[in-house]
Amino acid sequence: xxxxxxxxxxxxxxxxxxxxxxxxxxxxxxxxxxxxxxxxxxxxxxxxxxxxxxxxxxxxxxxxxxxxxxxxxxxxxxxxxxxxxxxxxxxxxxxxxxxxxxxxxxxxxxxxxxxxxxxxxxxxxxxxxxxxxxxxxxxxxxxxxxxxxxxxxxxxxxxxxxxxxxxxxxxxxxxxxxxxxxxxxxxxxxxxxxxxxxxxxxxxxxxxxxxxxxxxxxxx
Numbered sequence: 001x002x003x004x005x006x007x008x009x010x011x012x013x014x015x016x017x018x019x020x021x022x023x024x025x026x027x028x029x030x031x032x033x034x035x036x037x038x039x040x041x042x043x044x045x046x047x048x049x050x051x052x053x054x055x056x057x058x059x060x061x062x063x064x065x066x067x068x069x070x071x072x073x074x075x076x077x078x079x080x081x082x083x084x085x086x087x088x089x090x091x092x093x094x095x096x097x098x099x100x101x102x103x104x105x106x107x108x109x110x111x112x113x114x115x116x117x118x119x120x121x122x123x124x125x126x127x128x129x130x131x132x133x134x135x136x137x138x139x140x141x142x143x144x145x146x147x148x149x150x151x152x153x154x155x156x157x158x159x160x161x162x163x164x165x166x167x168x169x170x171x172x173x174x175x176x177x178x179x180x181x182x183x184x185x186x187x188x189x190x191x192x193x194x195x196x197x198x199x200x201x202x203x204x205x206x207x208x209x210x211x212x213x214x215x216x217x218x219x220x
Contacts, residue, residue, distance in 0.1 A: 074135075
């Protein structure tokens with residue numbers, strides 16, 4: 001009940017620009033938090049903050065080593081090629097990670113790309129069931145460039161498996177607004193090496209839970 005009160009207060013009256021949470025050099029305002037209300041589209045701020053919470057959790061023992069790019073990485077890579085994002089991994093060795101998450105915004109839809117460095121797979125998760133084979137190829141090319149640049153090593157493309165998951169394999173949204181929550185919860189399960197078991201019915205609960213997690217900067 002205390003949690004419910006906090007969530008309702010966050011959705012309540014107040015200055016849209018009021019900062020309700022600040023960490024990881026990111027700020028989340030009341031206006032940002034309000035994108036977690038039912039049937040609203042999540043914005044970059046909420047998704048990036050949540051990805052950072054996942055990275056923070058992955059530092060604990062028993063979790064896969066995780067790096068999550070922010071939502072501006074993919075458009076930058078597409079518009080400027082490897083040169084434009086070469087410096088995004090300063091201080092991060094992608095090839096020492098177990099998992100790499102790339103949240104992707106396709107104009108009016110959020111999807112998730114997951115690189116499993118251990119298994120040499122690149123998988124695309126879309127809660128509307130669209131294929132992202134070209135997105136997988138773009139990220140494999142990025143990994144090849146990154147390997148050449150940072151390790152002076154050629155990455156053998158033929159050793160990697162690229163795949164868009166089908167609607168039968170992962171839960172699908174039944175409305176036009178929950179894609180961002182699906183992306184965050186796909187990322188949550190994957191970053192724990194756990195199967196994805198939720199459905200559309202869990203979305204209202206997940207939205208409220210995410211408000212609490214962002215405000216308290218900790219995952220439940």
